[in-house]
Amino acid sequence: MRDLMAGLTYLGKGQRWVARNRRQWGFGLLPGLITLVGYAAAVVCLALYADDAVGWATPFADGWSSPWAGLFRGALTVLLFGGGLLLALISFTAVTLLVGQPFYEELSERVDRSVGGDVPESGLPLWRELWIAARESLAVLVRVAVWGVLLFALGFVPVVGQTVIPALGFCVSGFFLAEELTAVALQRRGVPLRERLRLLRSRKLLALGFGVPLTLLFLVPFVAVFVMPGAVAGATLLVRDLMGEEAAAEDAPDGPGPRTEDEGAALG
Incomplete structure (x- = not known):
């Protein structure tokens, strides 16, 4: 239970960090x-053209008698729109992290710098980091989809x-959400996806304490946009715990720290 509360604490610490910065x-x-x-924009286009897309994909229903063609195509339209919304909800975090890779990596570095100690850097060019992030995000989405199909059937x-199944679903979503957010800091430390999953599985309650409350928050429209910076900051602090890194001043405000004597001599 200590890890469960620690995960929730890191979520709060991340939001406090961005509130101070x-x-x-x-x-x-x-x-x-x-x-x-x-x-x-994609959802609006889907709402406007879903009927046309279904009509184009089902020419065989043109000759059906009324009302069967309308009912059939209406059901397919609802499924298409609902599936699009579900895909948007599932993929929003992964796509946001991919689009924001340079932003969130810089934010994560500033969190590391503010708490003292080493500030790991991947040393990779941006295009390489984006490629790795896209490839690993796709691998995570496939895992989420497999779990989703299994839980849907068990429902x-x-x-x-x-x-039990809805509660388990939130736990699965929270675990993978924690993985996606900690990936920002762990990728800078050169930790690949398989090792990240192993680390989080070794402390499942820590990952769940961080990820499940975020999953519940992300169900509220637009909340994900506003809490994402704090979530990345909190995930960076969680990674420092996960990797056993000491924080010199965990809640210190962001910004350049005091110079050491060696730095002062070098500048002098």
Whole structure:
């Protein structure tokens, strides 16, 4: 239970960090806003043209008698639109992190710098980091989809499907959300996806304490955009715990720290 509370604590610490560093919060909002505008445009296009797309894909129903053609195509339109919304919800975080890779990496570095100790850097060019992030995000989405199909099927089991399975679904979503957010700091430390999953599985309660409350928050429209910077900051602090890194001043405000004597001599 200690790890469960620690995960929740890191979520709060991340939000407090960006609250004290307003410029970093505004800086971290940009990727979420960009992604939100793109997704909103895609959903509007889907709503406007879903009927036409279904009609084009089902020419065999043109000769059906009324009302069967309308009912059939109407059901397909609802499924298409609902599936598009579900895909948007599932992929929003991954796409936001991909779009915001340079922003969130810089934000994560500033969190590392503010608490003292080493500030790891990947040393990779931006295009290489984006390629790795895209490839690993796709691998995570495939895992989420597999779990989603399994849980959907189990949802038809009487009693268990209406009680245990929804709770398990939130846990699975929270775990993978924690993985996606900690990936920003762990990629800078050169930790690949398989090792990241192993680390988080070794401390499942820590990951769940961080990820499940975020999953619940992200169900509220637009909340994800505003809490994402703090979530990245909190995930960076969680990574320092996960990797056993000591923080010299965990809650110190962002900005350049005091110079050491050697640095002063070098500048002098």
